[in-house]
Amino acid sequence: MDAERLTQLFEAAIPRARLSTDPAALAGYSRDQSECPAGRPDIVVLVESAEELEGVARVAIEHKIPLTPRVAGTNLGGLAIPARGGALVDLTRMNRILAINETDMLAVIEPGVTFRQLVDELAARELPLTIGIPLSPPETSVMVNCLLDGLGNLSLLYGSMGEWIAGLEVILGTGETIRTGAWALSDVPFSRAPLPDLTGLFVSWQGSTGLVTKMAVQLKPRPPLRKRLFILTYERRTTYELMRRLARMKLFDDIGGLSWPTGKMLYGVAKPLAKDPDEPEFFTYLDVSAFSPAELRLKLETVLAELRELRERGAAIEDPFDIETLCALSPRFEKFATFPTRLDFLVDNPGGGLTWVGTYGPMSRFDRAADLGIDIMARHGFPPVIVSRPMKGGHFGVLRFISTFARDDAADVERVRRCNGELLDMVLDQGFIPYKTPAWAVERILPRLWPGTHELMRKIHALLDPNGVMNPGRWRLDP
16 A cells, blocks of 8 residues: 555544654664564554544554554564554654552553653652663653563562553454453452453553553552662572572562673673673672661661571672662762663663563573573673563562674674574573563474464454454464
């Protein structure tokens, strides 16, 4: 369908001034920072309201035009890159915080609401509430991170962000609009139960089952006292043992480990391939919060006791120091002081390319998977940048291998593709599963998937999106 015809069709729902078929504009939406292949849309549609989005969906369904939703474009899995042309629906202008319920600890938001925006609004209202905040840039969409089941700095306590969703309002591929959870019956979207939990039909489905117009998301209490501590560990196994032990105590908000190359990259070393002999293996950070000084002291004393016990058993591990001390020694570390933050040494690296194989999996296998992953990255010439975090009290964890590369260098792109392919096969062998799964990874996952599971996914997709217009190409669900 030619550009003018597409423009005429979508003019029924959107003013022409917010429709674009300009080649430069289309090119800007055709890729992300990852190695995923580019895919150019045929038209960009800037939507400002749920009513407009419903109109866009009606046009697309009637004429079988693929719709690809996008907000900030910070995803690293190519999930907002159009797989089959069609309309790129830019949702950044749907950015209203529709309600904040302090008593029930809920916010109702549109797709374009960012972490920076929501955090600032809670602060402006002086509400002792917060949201789990990821290490992704501040302009990241809260809704998208939840729908893709990402994580935040409270996921140790409360689980991945998909579990924070209390209810959704969704436009299906049939043109119908539905609500999930208690919101389908109550005017307060307090929970996904006790009605049948339909919210999961839209979490981790990558927009292939519907367009979410509104989300009710849980907020959590924000204690008045907080400490962020850094602990230097000199062995990976010590780091992971410490994480497993502390995660079970239910005393801490967040525990994470950053491998040694991140420190060098923070200081401007683009490709740190060699670790100094006396350099720590991991920078482990620990968030501690409390409602009273006595509670905070108890938690800090618990950390020190655990470190003493590990040292008595021969572990090479330092006493913690707080983020204020670290920032006084080097202002560069202010990037880790408060969230949301922009880790520019990764996001704004000179080559422009950023990718990862990010997984959820059993913490019992962290050690082996990390060893194998480091070997793979070294073989392909990439620094072993690893992020590790326990989730939901240690029931599972995040193991993520991150690479930067020259996005416009075909040889470097191919090198990172080979590296990520090997990393993916390895983590799957170890029982880990990618989150925010890109299409290239799905091809390797499907042969391993339990028989019948993918067929059930196909049937659900066919029911909710019979015309195949909702972000097609995801999970290989299309006929």
